[in-house]
Amino acid sequence: MLLDSLVARRLVVLTGKGGVGKSVVGAALALAARARRKRVLLVEVGAALEASRRLGGPPSRGRETEALPGLFTLNLEPQAVMDEYVRHMVKLDLVARRVLASPIYHRFFAAAPGLKELMVLGKIMVLEEARRRLSREPLWDLIVVDAPATGHGLAYLKVPLAASLAVPVGPIGHNARRILTLLRDRERTALVVVAAPEEMAVVEAVELYRAAESGVGIEPSAVVLNGCHERRFSDEDEAEVLRLATSGATGDLEPGVPLAAAVRAARRQIRRRKLTRFYRDRLKRSLGSPLVSLPFLFRETLGLAELGTLADALESA
Amino acid sequence: MAPRRSPAATLGKALAEKRVLVTCGSGGVGKTTTAAALAVRAALRGRRVLVCTIDPSRRLATSLGKGQLSGRPRAIELKGLSPARGGTLHAMMLDVKGTFDALVTRHTQDAEARDRILKNRFYQHVSAALAGSHEYMAMEKLFELAQDERFELVVLDTPPTRHALDFLEAPDRLLAFLDVGVLRFFLRPYFVAGRLTVKVATRTGAALLKIADRFMGLQFLQELSEFFLAFEGMYDGFRKRAAEVHALLRAESTGFVLVAGPQPQALEEALFFHHRLVEKRMSFVAFLVNRVHTDPARERGARRGGRAVMAPELGALLTTTLREQQVLARVERRAVARLEVDTRERPVLVPELEQDVHDLRGLAAFAELVFEGAPERARAAEATP
Numbered sequence: 001m002l003l004d005s006l007v008a009r010r011l012v013v014l015t016g017k018g019g020v021g022k023s024v025v026g027a028a029l030a031l032a033a034r035a036r037r038k039r040v041l042l043v044e045v046g047a048a049l050e051a052s053r054r055l056g057g058p059p060s061r062g063r064e065t066e067a068l069p070g071l072f073t074l075n076l077e078p079q080a081v082m083d084e085y086v087r088h089m090v091k092l093d094l095v096a097r098r099v100l101a102s103p104i105y106h107r108f109f110a111a112a113p114g115l116k117e118l119m120v121l122g123k124i125m126v127l128e129e130a131r132r133r134l135s136r137e138p139l140w141d142l143i144v145v146d147a148p149a150t151g152h153g154l155a156y157l158k159v160p161l162a163a164s165l166a167v168p169v170g171p172i173g174h175n176a177r178r179i180l181t182l183l184r185d186r187e188r189t190a191l192v193v194v195a196a197p198e199e200m201a202v203v204e205a206v207e208l209y210r211a212a213e214s215g216v217g218i219e220p221s222a223v224v225l226n227g228c229h230e231r232r233f234s235d236e237d238e239a240e241v242l243r244l245a246t247s248g249a250t251g252d253l254e255p256g257v258p259l260a261a262a263v264r265a266a267r268r269q270i271r272r273r274k275l276t277r278f279y280r281d282r283l284k285r286s287l288g289s290p291l292v293s294l295p296f297l298f299r300e301t302l303g304l305a306e307l308g309t310l311a312d313a314l315e316s317a
Numbered sequence: 318m319a320p321r322r323s324p325a326a327t328l329g330k331a332l333a334e335k336r337v338l339v340t341c342g343s344g345g346v347g348k349t350t351t352a353a354a355l356a357v358r359a360a361l362r363g364r365r366v367l368v369c370t371i372d373p374s375r376r377l378a379t380s381l382g383k384g385q386l387s388g389r390p391r392a393i394e395l396k397g398l399s400p401a402r403g404g405t406l407h408a409m410m411l412d413v414k415g416t417f418d419a420l421v422t423r424h425t426q427d428a429e430a431r432d433r434i435l436k437n438r439f440y441q442h443v444s445a446a447l448a449g450s451h452e453y454m455a456m457e458k459l460f461e462l463a464q465d466e467r468f469e470l471v472v473l474d475t476p477p478t479r480h481a482l483d484f485l486e487a488p489d490r491l492l493a494f495l496d497v498g499v500l501r502f503f504l505r506p507y508f509v510a511g512r513l514t515v516k517v518a519t520r521t522g523a524a525l526l527k528i529a530d531r532f533m534g535l536q537f538l539q540e541l542s543e544f545f546l547a548f549e550g551m552y553d554g555f556r557k558r559a560a561e562v563h564a565l566l567r568a569e570s571t572g573f574v575l576v577a578g579p580q581p582q583a584l585e586e587a588l589f590f591h592h593r594l595v596e597k598r599m600s601f602v603a604f605l606v607n608r609v610h611t612d613p614a615r616e617r618g619a620r621r622g623g624r625a626v627m628a629p630e631l632g633a634l635l636t637t638t639l640r641e642q643q644v645l646a647r648v649e650r651r652a653v654a655r656l657e658v659d660t661r662e663r664p665v666l667v668p669e670l671e672q673d674v675h676d677l678r679g680l681a682a683f684a685e686l687v688f689e690g691a692p693e694r695a696r697a698a699e700a701t702p
Contacts, residue, residue, distance in 0.1 A: 018344010019578060050582075166438060199673035201345065203379050232638065237631050251625030253632050259625035261614035262635035265642045268613070271671070298641035300648055 002222055002292050002317045007033045009190045009221075010128050010138065011182070013145045015154070015212070016194035017204040021226040023050045024302055025194050025294065026146040028310035031055075034071045035311060038141040041127065042067075044075045045120055045148050045156075051075075056304050072140075074127075078116035081123045082109055117159040118172070121179045128182060154208060157183065157191075157216050183218050190221035193289075197228055197272075197279040206286045222289050225280055227296040229272035241266045272296075292317040324665045325688050328603040331572045332359045332470070337463050337565070338602070339473045342576035343586045347607035350674050350683065351576045352474035353380045356406060357677060358684035359470050363401035367462060368408050370474040380675055381408050388412025390467075398681055407468065416454040424551040456562045463565055485566065485597065572602040577664075579609045579649035584656045591660050604664035605687065606653060611668055612646035613639060 006012055012029060014022050023044065030042040030051075041064060042051050052059050052075075057067025062080045064072045083100055090096040099105055109115060130139040147156050160183065163176035183189050191212055195205035205223065212218045233241060245267055249259040276293075284291055294313050297306050322330070331338060332355055340352040349370060356368035367390050368381075378386045381393055390407035418435060425431040434440055455475075462471045565571060573594055577587035587604060594601050627635070657663055667686055674683050 018346075019583070020345055166441075196345070199675050200347075200349070200379065232634060233631075237634070240631065241635075249625065251623040253625050253627060253636050256614075257636050257639060258614055259627070259635070261612075261616070262639040264613040264616065265639040266635055268642065269638050275673075298644050300644060 002290055003032055003036070003314055005221065006190050006192070007036055007038055007142055009142070009188055010140075011124070011143050011145065011189040012192055013147055013157075013183070013189065014192050014194055014224075015147050015157070015208060017196075017201050017208075020194050020196040020201050021294075022194045023146045024054070024307070024310065025192075025224050025226055026144050027051050027054050028294070028307050028314055029192075030071055030142075030144045031068075031307055031311035032314045033142045033144070034068065035315065037070070039139075040071050041140045041143045042071065042073045043124060043127070043143060043145045044073070045146065046075065046077065051146065054302055054304070054307060076120050076123055078120050079109065081119045082115070085119065114159045114163060117156050118163055118176065118179075121156070121160060121183075122175055125175075125179050125182055128188070154211050154216060157212065157218065161216055180217075183216070186219065186221070189218075191218050192222045192224055193220050193287075194224045194226055195279075195283060196226055197276040199279075202279045202282060205283065209287050209289075220287075220289050223283055223287055223291045224294060225276075225283060225291060226294045228276045228280070228293040229269060229296055230276070230293075231273050232269055233266065238270055241270065324603050324663045328355075328574065328605070328665060329688055331574075331602040333362065333364070334570075335470065335572045335602075336568075336570035337459065337471050337473065338572050338574060339475060340574045340576050341475050341590055343578075343583055346576050346578040346583055348576040349474050350380050350680070351574070351605055351607065352472050353408075354674070354680040354683040354687065355574070356408075356470075356472040357395075357398075357680045358688070359472070360395060360404040360406035361398055361400045361681065361684075363404040365403065365405045365467060365469045366407070366472065367465075367468040367470070368406070368472040368474065369458070369462060370410050378408075378410070380680060381677065386410040388415045393677070395677070398677060411455055411458055413454045416458050420454075420457055421551070424554040457558065460558065460562050460565055485593070485599070567598055567600075569600065572600045574602050574605055576605050576607060579606050579652060579666075581648065581652040581655075584652045588656055588659055591662075601662075604656065604660070604662055605667065606664045607667050608669045609653075609666045610642060610645045610649055612643050612650075614643065615646075 006029070014026050014029075016022050026042060026044075030040045033040045042055075044051050052065060052067050052073040055067040055071065055073065057071075057073060058065055060067075060073045060075050062075065062077060062084075064074045067073050086099055086105075087096045090099060124143065124145060127140060127143055128138075131137065132139055160176040160179040164173050164180060167173040167176075183191075193205050193209050193212075195201050209220050209223070212220055241263055244259070244263045249263050251259050253259050253262055280291065280293065292314065294310050297309065299306050338355065340348050340355070342348045352370070353368055356366045360366040369390075370386075386408055388409060388411065390409045393406040393408050395404065395406055421434050422431055425434065455473075459471070459473055462468065465471075575587050575590050575594075577583045584606070591601060591604070625632075653664060653666070665687055667683070670683065670686070672679070674680055
């Protein structure tokens with residue numbers, strides 16, 4: 001159900017505190033959309049090539065790279081996006097190269113506040129608008145954007161608004177407004193807040209959610225609670241685990257599996273699943289959007305198989 | 318060679334002696350909690366401590382059990398935690414706009430010059446709303462706080478890694494920017510006449526201007542140029558301050574604590590950060606790895622021997638549960654071992670807590686775990702039936 005509403009859009013932007021697994025959720029979402037025969041582009045901001053690595057595809061070095069049939073990854077490095085823009089503006093190759101080599105250009109780009117964010121969002125807008133030459137069909141059915149960790153709250157999403165206020169006229173203001181329109185358009189764009197069942201992550205998710213609504217005018221479409229621990233033991237079994245923990249458990253369940261250790265592990269599992277429930281309830285109470293839970297995966301690595309598991313969970317949510 | 322101090326002891330020494338401690342790390346690794354816990358610890362041991370976050374998301378307030386923090390240091394009550402004599406704790410959150418305004422006020426000659434900047438539209442929207450100004454202003458504030466006689470130790474919490482790097486480089490970048498006078502170079506002659514009239518000497522310069530015009534528009538350039546012209550008289554003050562911050566970050570009295578999670582990826586980032594610190598000749602204090610998952614079978618009290626009697630279904634569930642957690646513990650152990658090999662530093666390992674930390678008492682308990690390891694009582698509770 002949630003997936004229905006997300007794949008009906010053109011753009012899904014993921015946001016959330018660092019460490020909650022945004023990029024994993026993004027990759028899983030891209031896989032789930034692909035399973036529905038969508039042509040998907042998964043965009044990561046910055047040099048991190050995590051998505052392609054997890055999906056097993058070749059690293060995308062600033063170009064749309066096919067990780068799986070119908071699923072492409074792209075990493076957007078602000079500097080590279082800006083360079084591309086310069087080459088586009090200055091048709092003369094020699095002059096363009098001189099500009100790109102100029103220290104003034106680099107220092108300006110490094111220091112100008114908000115420019116990086118605006119360039120990246122502008123590029124995403126261009127990707128959304130890209131059409132096939134003959135059919136005029138959109139080039140991408142769905143673009144999933146893994147926005148950078150929100151160390152500065154909604155820094156990224158606030159830039160278009162700030163820029164459009166700071167310079168109402170001229171190309172910057174114009175483009176900032178177009179970006180803002182795209183982000184605010186619930187038909188085309190879904191903002192998804194990713195959280196984890198932990199105090200700080202939940203506090204921040206609620207804050208982000210409200211700041212997006214009131215500060216930027218973007219109403220989030222969903223909350224994904226990643227890394228959930230679900231009930232494993234029945235009430236009677238939980239009681240038995242607690243009894244064993246206090247009455248002393250000796251012996252092995254099987255060779256190499258001491259009962260006392262297994263009971264300790266079970267107590268942790270019970271504590272975590274209670275915490276999951278507690279934070280899930282709190283998010284549901286505080287926020288209006290649908291909430292989807294993804295399981296915590298105890299794996300050595302998070303590769304294609306594990307992402308597939310999460311994609312299935314998104315599909316059946 | 319003298320035996321090396323344990324990492325916790327190194328951290329404890331820094332906490333007792335340094336003037337500034339900066340906690341850095343990627344998001345979601347308990348950086349803010351760590352900063353707050355270290356500050357509480359130092360205060361309880363008798364130092365006058367200020368903990369400051371540049372994170373606008375109020376996490377520090379949450380962990381200190383306060384509803385809100387402002388741009389001014391606010392005293393945190395330590396009653397009930399029996400602090401040593403003289404120990405006090407203050408907390409604050411960076412107010413970017415306020416700091417910027419104060420900076421402008423300090424560096425401008427008169428009220429007219431000041432207002433010209435404060436009322437500039439570009440300034441009003443850019444100074445607070447955009448990323449980047451956070452780092453500049455954090456540095457500014459840190460410098461000011463480091464001079465503040467009320468505090469013996471300033472613990473600074475920073476935004477996630479990539480931003481934290483920006484943060485370290487902010488003063489250098491500002492210096493580089495001011496050194497070339499980038500904007501003066503191509504904005505000033507351009508706008509003295511208010512129109513695009515100037516002939517630029519080089520083709521590169523002309524192309525730069527063209528890009529700036531096409532991309533940003535005349536209006537923007539005009540605002541920007543007014544903004545920078547208004548800053549004209551402040552450049553020297555800025556340059557001096559940036560150089561001072563640069564020196565402060567490299568001072569012996571400043572130290573960096575790298576906070577990480579135990580996952581391979583989080584530790585990779587910590588490693589990267591360590592390289593950068595060493596490269597920049599900044600003083601590394603310790604790695605602190607939070608929320609380490611231990612293997613229940615390796616803990617004390619996992620008594621063996623004989624076959625346990627158990628309903629088979631429950632037995633199978635219990636076995637699965639233990640094996641899962643062992644996988645997690647193994648992955649983390651390997652990642653930590655790699656970090657040790659690569660950096661020749663032993664990290665402080667903090668096991669996952671029974672409860673999330675969100676009050677002072679929790680912070681003090683967290684610090685105890687960092688410095689004394691799991692308290693004997695809790696260990697005993699785990700170990701004995």
